[in-house]
Structure formats: structure tokens, C-alpha cells
Amino acid sequence: MSHDGVGPRAVMRSVAFLTAGALAVPALAGCGSEDPAGKPLAGQDIEPAGRAKVADGGTLRWAVDTVPGTLNTFQSDADATTTRIAQAVLPSMFRMDGRGRPVRNPDYLESAEVVETEPKQVVLYKINQQAVWSDGREIGAADFAAQWRALSGRDTAYWTARNAGYDRIEKVERGKGNLEVKVTFSRPYADWRSLFTPLYPKDVTGTPDSFNEGARKKLKVTAGPFTVKKVDGTKDEVTLTRNVRWWGDPARLSEIVLRAVPRDKRVSALTAGTVDLAEIDPATARRITAAAGPQSTGTPLMGPGAHRSAADELHSWAVAHGSDEEAADEEVSAREKRREKAAKYARQQQALSGFEVRRSLEPAYTQLALNGADGPLADERVRRAVARALDRKELAEAVLKPLGLPAVPVGSHLALSGQAAYADNSGALGHQDTKEAQALLADAGWVPGGPVKEGKEKKEKQKEKGEKAAGAEGKKGGGSDEDTGNESEGDDGTYIVGEDDADGDGGGGDDDKAPRDAGPEGHLAQDGTRHLKQGSAPGAYAPRGTAAPARAGTAPVAKNGKALTLRFVLPSGPGSDTLRTVAGRISKMLERIGIRTDISQVDDESYFKDHIASGAYDLALYSWPATAFPATDARPVYAKPVPAADGSLNVEQNYTRVGTDQVDQLFDQAIATLDDSEHRALIRKADSRIWAAAGSIPLYQRPQLTAARKNLANAGAFGFRTPVYEDMGFLKKGAQGTPGTQGTRKSAEPSSGD
Incomplete structure (x- = not known):
């Protein structure tokens, strides 16, 4: 299974939130005169051709998972x-x-x-x-x-x-x-x-x-x-x-x-001529595109040896012809292997020149899932902070722009642009705002720089050193001889954070928030930590004269002695490169508000069963399809988990474990409403509530890349439309597809119907 937005797409129609009602929800877009559903971002790309142009007979060999x-x-x-x-x-x-x-x-x-x-x-x-x-x-x-x-x-x-x-x-x-x-x-x-x-x-x-x-x-x-x-x-x-x-x-x-x-064997299948149609990853798409260019007949710009410079080749030649016979033999062997790989690559590129990439967007989207069952993300404010830290436009562009596809963030959990129920309801949560994200974390008690509890042994050791070094140069605070504090020995310029002080003498106070000191420059606590005046940046600073800490503006936030670190689980198999790229960008965005991520890659086979479905994650990336029947198909994905008879939690397909009674009620009303306009309004309202709860954040519509033999008509990247199997076939000799119709290669204007 490809994990470029891995998801249980095949099980959507089968058995693979806190205080949301208090948040401001924008007026439903469906109430205006303009249809909020809009148009599909990309049409299908299938080399459309009239049946008269398609030859009778032939076998289509189609790669599947x-x-x-x-x-x-x-x-x-x-x-x-x-x-x-x-x-x-x-x-x-x-x-x-x-x-x-x-x-x-x-x-x-x-x-x-x-x-x-x-x-x-x-x-x-x-x-x-x-x-x-x-x-x-x-x-x-x-x-x-x-x-x-x-x-x-x-x-x-x-x-x-x-x-x-x-x-x-x-x-x-x-x-x-x-x-x-x-x-x-x-x-x-x-x-x-x-x-x-x-x-x-x-x-x-x-x-x-x-x-x-x-x-x-x-x-x-x-x-x-x-x-x-x-x-x-x-x-x-x-x-x-x-x-x-x-x-x-x-x-x-x-x-x-x-x-x-298998996805990682499809280049070989295409070049061997054993398949005519196959969904492919971006790397394979680049190879096919390169095969159609002028470089396909000359020195390859990609593939084996593409990264080697003229200096590398000169050094290789010198070693191969040098006096060190053992080194020369090894280099001659290495040069021969490189030539064989280059020759194989050239043969493959020649074979790939008979194919083209047909591209569209799948009727599915990739989301960031936030597990709200327990841990820091059980707090709605922390989930919303994570969401507000994300630049969804940047993430969409990182995935789709290099592929020549529209890079528009998905605005709904329940439909995609062009579908009847679609409307951009992301405003119910709010757009990217670093300061607002930081404020949400602070409101939840997570503040930059502390209060973080150090180990008992370390604190006692530092206290003993501080007592012995009272009045010495370089002590904490760096001030007058009257000041007391810990030695700066071993201080590497990192943030110094106060202990969680229950009596309010200098920690985060009862609510673990930043200290509010009256002095113009703040004051020194007895442990030597400098506290800031009210209105200054929260947290404590290193001694005077200490070098500025690395990434001082993105100090980790902490609460009750523990820094905020989220487990980010990803699949490790072929086809997951895009997810790993997206996860890396998300981690950097979260780092800007003081949240650290612990990324772990797991086997594809265990990704859903042992991590997503079981809830063994904080953050994860996977995909859901957008069907034409969200009131039926999406309800189990967003239904509020309920206790089962055996005491376990029945989550259905709601792997984020975030749900509200109000969302359930809106789905129930929508499924029983036969008026199409009212039905759509209820679906959009439910989506607004889902956004507000911040259990999952839609990011981008999944790219759909298909390698197709150039003379294959009416097949390729189908987008929303159900394939018409009886029209598929190979063009007659000399025949061409219909120009200027569906398909992102020919026109960005999608088809509006059957």
C-alpha cells in the first residue's frame, strides 16, 4: 500500500471534542448566493477519445496493489x-x-x-x-x-x-x-x-x-x-x-x-512492458517526464552517476590508472559497475519514453491526526495550538506544486472542492497564527522555558555547589557579591528554568504560567534564577555574559516539570517519502511554538493496526476518501467514542478519539433530511464543529499520478469520475485523443458532469 497520505480508503464504506460548541463558528457559506462548493481543483486526465478512434480488441495490463x-x-x-x-x-x-x-x-x-x-x-x-x-x-x-x-x-x-x-x-x-x-x-x-x-x-x-x-x-x-x-x-x-x-x-x-x-517495482514492470497503466510515485513520474526530454538521448541528468562531478571522474581515472594495484583494481570494478548501472538506466529511460504521466487529484485528502484520548492532546487548547501553528498552504505547495497540480489546502473534512457538500469551514478553527498558538499553549499551562523539574539528585548537587560558591565570580545572576546562586560550571548557554514552585516564590505559580515580577528588571530568586518583570517574555534567562542559547526564540514549552514532546508516527515503507517530507515540515512549524516532536517510523503492516487503530501515537498522517455521501460514510470517522460493554472504548473509525454529541446530532439530522439544500447546510455545520474540535487537520488533496502508454485512451488519472470501462482501449494507428478537453495536461478546466 502506498502511504503517500496512507489511509484506510478501502474501508470507508465498511467496518481501511471539547468545548467545540463554545467556539465561534462562521455563518454557513451555503446561505449566500454563490455556491461554496466551487469547482474541482483538477479534472481527470485520461487521453479522452471518441469510441470510433479506439481500436477493437487488445489487452490492457493494469498494475494494482x-x-x-x-x-x-x-x-x-x-x-x-x-x-x-x-x-x-x-x-x-x-x-x-x-x-x-x-x-x-x-x-x-x-x-x-x-x-x-x-x-x-x-x-x-x-x-x-x-x-x-x-x-x-x-x-x-x-x-x-x-x-x-x-x-x-x-x-x-x-x-x-x-x-x-x-x-x-x-x-x-x-x-x-x-x-x-x-x-x-x-x-x-x-x-x-x-x-x-x-x-x-x-x-x-x-x-x-x-x-x-x-x-x-x-x-x-x-x-x-x-x-x-x-x-x-x-x-x-x-x-x-x-x-x-x-x-x-x-x-x-x-x-x-x-x-x-508492488509500488517500488513498477518502474521495472513498465520498462519490461508487462504493464500499460500504473499509479506511480513522484520519483517515477519525474523519470518518465525526463525520458520524454532531450536528455533521454544524451547524458542523463538523473540516475546513476548524475551526482558525480568532473573532478570525481578525474580522480576515479587517476586511481584506476595509478601505481597502487589493489586500489586500481577496486576502482576499475567500481567504474564497471557504474557503467552497467548507467547502461541499464539508459535502457529503462528508452522504454519509459513510450509512456506519459497523466495527473489529477484523488477524491481523497491527507490529514494530520491528533490523538485526543490522553496525554497533552487531550486538552483542546493544545490541539488547537498545534493546528494554529501549521501553514497548510506551505504544506500543500510542498507536495503538489512540484507536480504541477493546484496547491490549495483542503477546507473540509467531509467533502472536496466541487462536491455538493463542500465549503471551506477552516475559519471555525482559525488560520495559521504563531502568537495565537503560543497563547493557547500558555492558557493550557505550557510556557516557554519552564517550569521544568530537574532530577532530584541534580538539584541537590547544584544547591550544594551554590552554597559553596556564594559570592564567587561567575555565579548565577552575574551581579553583585551579595547575590547567591549556583555555579555556572558546565553552563552551555541553554535556558535555565525554575523549579515548579508550589508556594509561588518563583516558579510558574499555581497555574504554572510565567512569573509576574514587580521590579523593572525582574529579580533573582534564592536559587539564582532571574525572573522577569511583568510583560516580559516568559521563562528565565542564563547568567549575564553567557552566550545566547541556540534557537532562543523557540525554547521548548513545559508544564509540571515536563517538556511538551509529541510522538509522531509514520510508515517506513516505499511510497512514504512524501509523508516524511510533510512530517519534517510540520515538526519545524511546531518547533516554532515550543513543541518538540519525536518521529518514529514503523513497518507499513503495523502502521494502522498497531499504532493508529490502537491509539499508540500523538500525531500521524493518513488519508480519508471524500465520498458523495458524507452523512453515511463520514459519521463513523467523527462519531464520539462511547464505552463498550466490556469497558473498552468503541471508537468505530474515529482514530483521533475526538468527538462531540453535537457533531453526532448534526450527522443524525443530515441523514434524515431529504431536502438537498438543508442536508448540505447540516453537513457543512457538522464540518465546522469538527474543525473547531481540532481532532484532525485536513492538509491537501492527494495527488494522483498515473503512467500510461501513450496510445492508451480513456484511462489514466480519473479524478472524481467513475471509470467507463467499455470506452478504454488503444488508439487506432494515426488516431489521436481529443485535444483541449478533460485533463490537467491539456486544460485546467474540469468537466462538470457525465
């Missing part, structure tokens, strides 16, 4: 490849358009609408009369009813990962005929369009056995432009082939082979 453990998207081990297969072979009542909004899929539905709201909500589906399963049977009410019964949660024999929405259905029945499906809800459900996508045949959902086991490795009956021909675990690939019973536009490709290729 895994061969899925199941073909049933409703099971807990379903992953992104499971979803990809389902999109190609199963009915979807609604699919996403270029703005990330659900639109009716005419291949399956003639219409779908709410026909009654009182006394209960009723949705009537009219199925396309040509729609049939691959065994020839009509798609009809029996399939809808079987899926509802399987996913409703009423029969625990079904191993389902989610039942959101299906649990609100009271009954599913035929309408005027088998091609009309009447769904009656026991409770109003605004996200009804999310249901029955994908739709499995009753052969799969009809019994627990067929649901639990029958669809894991094969799908005998399908209803899409492709069918599942074979799942081959030994070759790590899934083969899809044309569906001869498909009633829509015939698939241009004969086959699609989904081949599992």
Missing part, C-alpha cells in the same frame, strides 16, 4: 482492487461524475426517485429493460430484495462489514412489474442513492453460504461490460473479459488484466 482476497465489496477484507473489479462487472445504480456527485447510470436505470415522503419515504427504481445478468436473467426486484436482506444486519449469519442505509429499509417489493422496484424506508434516509451499488445477483446474496464464501474467488454471474474470467493467485493477477451479453456500448478491449505489482 493486490489481488483481492474477496470479490465481495461488502466484506471486511475487500480492498481497492475489489472495488475496481466490481465497477467493471456489476451493476451500479449511480456513479460519480466529474464533480464527485452521484448521477443515475442509464445503463441500469431508466429512473430512480423518491415518490413518497409521508407517512414513509418510498423510492421507486425503474430498471433498464435491456439489463440482464450474464446468465440471461433480467435484473429485477428479487436481486434488490436479496441484497437488502443480506445487508440489513438482521441475519447475523451474513458476514457483512457494513449495513449503513440498508438497516433503514422496511421492505423491498415489486412495482408494476419485475423491472420496477419499490423500496420503503422505516426511517428517512437522505443517502438512498448510495444503496445497491454495486448490486450483486441473488445467486450471491440469497443465502449466507453463497454470500460468505461463494463470491470470494469467483463471480459466476455478472452484469457489466466485462466478466471475471479468472482469479490467479499464483500469477497475482485477475483477468476480466468482454461480456457477450452486455447491452450497452460494447467494450473496445478484449481483456483487462489486473496485475499485482
